Amino acid sequence: MKPELQRRVQRYGWDKAAKFYENSWQTQLKPAHDLLLENVEIKPGDSILDIAAGTGLITFQMAKLLGPSGRIIATDISDEMIKIGTATAQSNRFSNVEFKQMDAEILSFKNSSFDMVTCSLGLMYLPDPDRALQEMYRVLKPGGKVVVVVWGSRKRCGWAEIFPIVDARVSSDVCPMFFQLGEGENLNYPFKKAGFENFTLKKISTNLHYNTADEACQASFLGGPVAMAYSRFDEKTRNEAQQEFRASIESFKTKSGYDIPGEFVVSFGYKPILA
Ligand SMILES: C[S@@+](CC[C@H](N)C(=O)[O-])C[C@H]1O[C@@H](n2cnc3c(N)ncnc32)[C@H](O)[C@@H]1O
Numbered sequence: 001m002k003p004e005l006q007r008r009v010q011r012y013g014w015d016k017a018a019k020f021y022e023n024s025w026q027t028q029l030k031p032a033h034d035l036l037l038e039n040v041e042i043k044p045g046d047s048i049l050d051i052a053a054g055t056g057l058i059t060f061q062m063a064k065l066l067g068p069s070g071r072i073i074a075t076d077i078s079d080e081m082i083k084i085g086t087a088t089a090q091s092n093r094f095s096n097v098e099f100k101q102m103d104a105e106i107l108s109f110k111n112s113s114f115d116m117v118t119c120s121l122g123l124m125y126l127p128d129p130d131r132a133l134q135e136m137y138r139v140l141k142p143g144g145k146v147v148v149v150v151w152g153s154r155k156r157c158g159w160a161e162i163f164p165i166v167d168a169r170v171s172s173d174v175c176p177m178f179f180q181l182g183e184g185e186n187l188n189y190p191f192k193k194a195g196f197e198n199f200t201l202k203k204i205s206t207n208l209h210y211n212t213a214d215e216a217c218q219a220s221f222l223g224g225p226v227a228m229a230y231s232r233f234d235e236k237t238r239n240e241a242q243q244e245f246r247a248s249i250e251s252f253k254t255k256s257g258y259d260i261p262g263e264f265v266v267s268f269g270y271k272p273i274l275a
Contacts, residue, residue, distance in 0.1 A: 001176055003127035007103065009174065010125050011077045013228030014054075018080035022055055024215075024223030028208035029121065032264040033058055035204055036120050036149045039268050045069040046115040049139060051104045051132070052076055052122020056085040056097070062118070063097045073109075075102035076122075104132040109139045116140075119148045124178045125225060133194040140271040146196060150187065152203055152263025154179035159208070159220055159260050161248035165241050166226040169233065174226050187267045199269030207259035213246045216258050220245060 001009075014021075036058060042048070044067035050059045053074035063072050074097065076082055085099040102108060104119070104126055117136040123129045136146050154160050160179070167173045181187050191199045210216040221230045221242065233241065252260045 001127075001173060006127045006176075007077065009228050010225070011079075013174075013225055014076075014078035015080040016231055017223050017225070017227040018055065018078060018084055020218060020223035020227075021081070022057065024219035026057060028210070028219070028262075029057070031204060031206040032121060032149050033061070035202070035264055035266045036118060036147055037061060039147050039202075039266050040065075040116060040118060041145060042066055042070075042116070047113065048072040049107075049109070049114045049117045049136075050074045051107075051117065051119040051136065052125070053085060053099070053120075054078075054081045054122075056088055056099070058118060058120045059085065059097060059099075060088065060092070060094065063094050066096055068096055071096050071098070073097075073114075074099045075104070075107070077101065077103050105135060107135045107139055111138055112141045112144075113139050114141065115144050117144070117146045119146075121149055121151065123148055123150050124181055125175060129177075129181060130190045130193055133190045133196075137194040137196060137271055137275075142271055142275045143273040144271050145268060146191075146271075147266065147268040148187070149264055149266045150182045151179065152182040152205075152265045154183070156205060156261055156263035158249060158252050158262065159216070162220045162224075162226055162245060165244045165248070166229050169237055169241060170229045174229055178225075182263065182265045187265060191267060191269045195271070195275065196269030197272050199267060201265060201267045203263060203265050205261065205263050207252075208262050209257060209259055211257040213249070213258065216249055216260065217242050217245060 042065040059074040
């Protein structure tokens with residue numbers, strides 16, 4: 001897929017997914033978010049950039065740790081995500097949080113602007129993750145830290161069939177490289193290429209619980225990256241795709257719903273002090 005098309009599919013797809021996102025994923029992604037939060041180092045007064053921030057599930061947790069003298073800028077390519085994040089910041093009176101619409105590969109900040117850059121579950125959607133990490137490096141102050149979380153190996157993600165099921169019904173793949181970064185130690189390569197040092201990679205395995213197959217379908221078809229493609233299916237195609245997805249998660253059925261396996265990878269590193 002051409003990079004520009006991928007960006008558009010992401011931008012307008014996540015616009016459609018935005019209103020379903022927190023309901024569909026907030027509880028299920030908690031282990032990934034906790035993994036990121038365990039590996040950030042936040043001092044009151046720091047400046048933080050949160051990339052592909054979505055509705056701000058991570059942003060607001062970091063904002064509480066920062067205190068009023070710090071500031072956090074949350075960026076995302078989707079205007080609808082930015083609207084929801086901005087509304088949450090206003091209604092909860094977060095004076096240290098600002099949301100801005102921005103492509104992760106073209107950051108409009110000066111060099112050496114932030115003490116830390118985070119990106120939670122966003123890198124897999126970008127046409128050029130190497131370039132995004134180079135941008136993160138550029139805007140970090142020397143000695144600053146980057147912390148990135150991605151989905152892990154395809155064979156450890158029980159909902160992974162969503163991609164071939166949808167891709168079989170559209171003309172080009174929705175997220176062609178989705179599971180590449182989280183495989184093995186692949187994430188080390190873009191870190192090294194961007195110039196980060198002392199980088200560390202850790203993985204966790206977890207289960208994503210949904211009470212019903214309908215909830216799991218809503219999360220995967222409406223609340224995530226295939227939302228754009230799905231919105232264009234006619235009713236017959238939607239039903240067929242849902243049936244296939246339900247069959248693909250049937251083996252994860254438990255007495256209380258579905259426990260769908262997932263793996264997350266966190267990687268963090270530092271911009272050299274003498275950079
Ligand atoms: C799974 S959500 C993650 C949101 C949030 N960080 C979290 O952990 O809950 C992925 C986000 O990546 C954003 N995204 C996709 N492509 C992007 C791009 N090129 N630049 C910036 N954000 C992008 C989407 O709009 C979406 O909000």
